[in-house]
Amino acid sequence: MKKKDRQPKQYTRLTHPLVRDANGTLRQATWDEALERAAAGFRRATDTYGPDAFAMLSCARATNEMNYVAQKFTRVVMGTNNVDSCNRTCHAPSVAGLSAAFGSGGGTSSYEEVEHTDLILMWGSNARFAHPIFFHHVLKGIRNGARMYAVDPRRTSTAEWAEGWLGLDVGTDIPPAHAMGREIIHAGLVNRSFVERATTGFAEYAELVEPWTLSAAEKVTGVPAAAIRELAHAYAGAERAQLCWTLGITEHHNGTDNVRALINLSLLTGHVGRYGAGVQPLRGQNNVQGGGDMGAIPNRLPGFQDILDPAARGKFERTWRTVIQPRYGMTLTEMFEAMESRELRAVYCIGENPAQSEADSEQAMRRLAALDHLVVQDIFLTKTAQMADVVLPATAAWAETDGTTTNSERRVQRVRAAVQPPGEAREDIDIICALAQRFGHDWKFADSESVWNELRSLSPDHYGMTYDRLEEHQGLQWPCPDTDRLPSTFLHARLWETDPERRGPAAPFGLVAHDPPVDLTDEDYPLRLTTGRRLDSYNTGVQSGSFASPLRRGEYIELCPEDAAAYGVEVGEEVRVSSRRGAVTAPVWVDAGLRPGLAFMTMHFPDEVDTNQLTIEANCPIAGTAEFKASAIRIEKLVPAWT
Ligand SMILES: Nc1nc2c(c(=O)[nH]1)N[C@H]1C(S)=C(S)[C@@H](COP(=O)(O)OP(=O)(O)OC[C@H]3O[C@@H](n4cnc5c(=O)[nH]c(N)nc54)[C@H](O)[C@@H]3O)O[C@H]1N2
Ligand SMILES: Nc1nc2c(c(=O)[nH]1)N[C@H]1C(S)=C(S)[C@@H](COP(=O)(O)OP(=O)(O)OC[C@H]3O[C@@H](n4cnc5c(=O)[nH]c(N)nc54)[C@H](O)[C@@H]3O)O[C@H]1N2
Numbered sequence: 180m181k182k183k184d185r186q187p188k189q190y191t192r193l194t195h196p197l198v199r200d201a202n203g204t205l206r207q208a209t210w211d212e213a214l215e216r217a218a219a220g221f222r223r224a225t226d227t228y229g230p231d232a233f234a235m236l237s238c239a240r241a242t243n244e245m246n247y248v249a250q251k252f253t254r255v256v257m258g259t260n261n262v263d264s265c266n267r268t269c270h271a272p273s274v275a276g277l278s279a280a281f282g283s284g285g286g287t288s289s290y291e292e293v294e295h296t297d298l299i300l301m302w303g304s305n306a307r308f309a310h311p312i313f314f315h316h317v318l319k320g321i322r323n324g325a326r327m328y329a330v331d332p333r334r335t336s337t338a339e340w341a342e343g344w345l346g347l348d349v350g351t352d353i354p355p356a357h358a359m360g361r362e363i364i365h366a367g368l369v370n371r372s373f374v375e376r377a378t379t380g381f382a383e384y385a386e387l388v389e390p391w392t393l394s395a396a397e398k399v400t401g402v403p404a405a406a407i408r409e410l411a412h413a414y415a416g417a418e419r420a421q422l423c424w425t426l427g428i429t430e431h432h433n434g435t436d437n438v439r440a441l442i443n444l445s446l447l448t449g450h451v452g453r454y455g456a457g458v459q460p461l462r463g464q465n466n467v468q469g470g471g472d473m474g475a476i477p478n479r480l481p482g483f484q485d486i487l488d489p490a491a492r493g494k495f496e497r498t499w500r501t502v503i504q505p506r507y508g509m510t511l512t513e514m515f516e517a518m519e520s521r522e523l524r525a526v527y528c529i530g531e532n533p534a535q536s537e538a539d540s541e542q543a544m545r546r547l548a549a550l551d552h553l554v555v556q557d558i559f560l561t562k563t564a565q566m567a568d569v570v571l572p573a574t575a576a577w578a579e580t581d582g583t584t585t586n587s588e589r590r591v592q593r594v595r596a597a598v599q600p601p602g603e604a605r606e607d608i609d610i611i612c613a614l615a616q617r618f619g620h621d622w623k624f625a626d627s628e629s630v631w632n633e634l635r636s637l638s639p640d641h642y643g644m645t646y647d648r649l650e651e652h653q654g655l656q657w658p659c660p661d662t663d664r665l666p667s668t669f670l671h672a673r674l675w676e677t678d679p680e681r682r683g684p685a686a687p688f689g690l691v692a693h694d695p696p697v698d699l700t701d702e703d704y705p706l707r708l709t710t711g712r713r714l715d716s717y718n719t720g721v722q723s724g725s726f727a728s729p730l731r732r733g734e735y736i737e738l739c740p741e742d743a744a745a746y747g748v749e750v751g752e753e754v755r756v757s758s759r760r761g762a763v764t765a766p767v768w769v770d771a772g773l774r775p776g777l778a779f780m781t782m783h784f785p786d787e788v789d790t791n792q793l794t795i796e797a798n799c800p801i802a803g804t805a806e807f808k809a810s811a812i813r814i815e816k817l818v819p820a821w822t
């Protein structure tokens with residue numbers, strides 16, 4: 180069968196600054212001219228409309244040190260807390276849910292603990308594809324005798340390794356979680372002493388889940404009651420269990436509620452705060468954990484210190500010699516709304532590609548175009564960069580820059596410059612400092628270690644991690660307050676203390692209700708589209724598009740064999756995919772791991788097939804994350820390309 184050549188777009192590295200000239204095209208410029216243009220636009224926006232007319236998007240692939248300097252630039256030079264990153268599109272609900280339950284947003288366990296646990300529950304997570312390093316630990320755990328279960332609408336590569344797969348309908352995670360809770364209660368499998376000592380709200384929770392019988396959950400989810408029962412007994416009956424989740428849980432309009440529903444199960448059973456027992460959101464980008472830890476989020480100063488806390492603010496104000504606004508800045512989601520209302524006028528976007536990664540991308544592009552001034556600092560000329568007034572070429576954090584990054588087990592590790600950057604590309608930190616200097620701030624950091632030491636002096640959780648110690652121990656996990664003691668590798672052991680003072684605040688059960696996806700399927704849009712990842716490509720494809728791979732076939736829409744037959748389409752045939760927001764054309768792939776009525780696409784090839792034209796911008800009100808995982812679509816067969 181002849182197929183259209185769908186080789187992904189190749190991106191070439193940015194080697195020189197670019198500025199937009201009078202007739203609207205991007206042309207090469209000197210660093211001096213580009214920095215002056217960038218600074219002038221920021222100044223114009225804030226002089227006219229105030230500091231909150233500026234916002235920063237900070238890079239979750241770059242180092243901790245870079246994120247520290249980026250948020251400091253936002254707060255000190257520009258005078259606003261409008262700083263955020265792709266954490267908002269991904270695990271903000273995990274951070275919100277964990278913080279509400281345990282007072283801290285970090286995953287509770289270390290990777291190696293899945294090797295020494297009895298049960299691994301992968302909920303809405305395709306770690307075999309998306310977290311392969313972690314999945315090696317999972318495989319070791321299975322080899323050591325752990326049982327593994329997967330809860331996912333698709334029978335993924337991860338689910339293939341599981342003892343049990345619960346293939347539920349998209350957006351129906353709370354019913355099986357509540358039904359498991361009810362079953363655990365009725366079967367007498369609650370860890371009573373833990374619940375009494377370390378939690379609050381159990382009685383209300385028991386009442387809340389009471390209507391969720393196994394058969395009620397089966398009706399809503401499509402998962403057989405017996406399978407939910409089996410999982411409830413396996414989870415509660417395990418000596419130690421690890422509950423891991425990712426975007427199948429968070430990328431919903433009620434993502435934080437989903438997270439709370441899962442955490443409830445750990446509270447019921449006491450599967451948290453012990454070695455081998457914990458709750459673990461596997462974070463997305465290599466340093467999205469670190470970006471948040473460094474304060475590149477609108478509500479926290481570095482070290483997860485609340486901006487509303489006057490003592491925390493005071494400490495930073497003294498060191499930075501500035502006044503920090505005593506209110507939260509805009510989330511990424513709010514920034515896009517503020518572009519529409521013109522409250523936001525200038526954006527400094529470092530290593531993010533929102534023109535492609537935001538839900539409902541046509542709307543996102545329109546909003547970006549409404550800005551007076553957009554500066555993009557990246558390693559490639561992305562679609563977002565192509566819209567910019569000024570483009571600044573950076574070095575790549577993972578190969579050309581010194582510093583540290585923090586992974587999902589909260590481990591801070593060193594990265595080192597190994598290759599020369601191309602052309603005139605400069606380090607992210609140097610560029611930000613050069614801009615700060617144009618605003619009269621005498622910023623110079625001798626090296627990444629001096630940035631890190633400034634952060635350490637302000638963040639008790641990082642104080643004990645000197646570069647020397649990070650080297651000696653091959654990374655250390657926060658919280659690490661002491662320079663002479665090794666930190667604990669898991670969080671919340673305090674919950675098991677018998678002394679109430681040492682135990683600290685109890686963890687509340689989350690009283691959350693099922694709420695189906697916003698974009699309902701109907702006669703016009705009968706299929707449920709969920710979007711996610713494949714092994715061979717990365718996010719918006721900018722970084723992974725640039726090498727040739729026989730594995731990568733470009734984008735296609737996956738259907739189950741029954742649906743493909745019903746629509747009369749075969750592998751490789753083109754269909755038009757439409758949602759209530761837009762339409763794209765893509766070839767079909769048939770995957771027996773999908774269930775009838777479900778389609779799957781990625782966001783890896785937007786230049787060829789812009790999947791986010793289809794997705795809905797329905798956001799979680801607590802975390803601001805969009806419902807990337809549930810859109811309603813229809814497909815129509817096109818005349819085959821080879822006729
Ligand atoms: N190869 C590769 N690896 C990556 C990335 C990449 O682009 N490519 N990106 C990185 C990033 S930024 C992130 S955030 C992570 C994401 O890592 P994952 O979250 O594992 O990846 P996804 O494929 O987006 O979604 C996970 C699963 O959620 C399931 N799902 C969809 N809807 C639902 C639902 O309603 N309920 C449940 N229970 N499950 C559902 C999907 O079928 C999918 O298998 O991966 C990181 N790693
Ligand atoms: N439909 C759909 N859409 C989604 C998702 C989904 O599951 N479905 N997932 C969402 C998620 S979880 C995420 S994380 C977002 C990702 O969305 P984005 O973060 O917008 O996309 P990336 O492709 O990861 O963009 C990373 C950019 O950083 C640049 N870069 C890399 N290293 C450096 C560096 O050291 N310095 C600088 N300055 N730049 C650098 C790269 O060239 C690239 O342009 O997409 C979201 N969008």
Ligand SMILES: [Mo]
Binds near residue numbers: 462
């Ligand atoms: Mo992500």
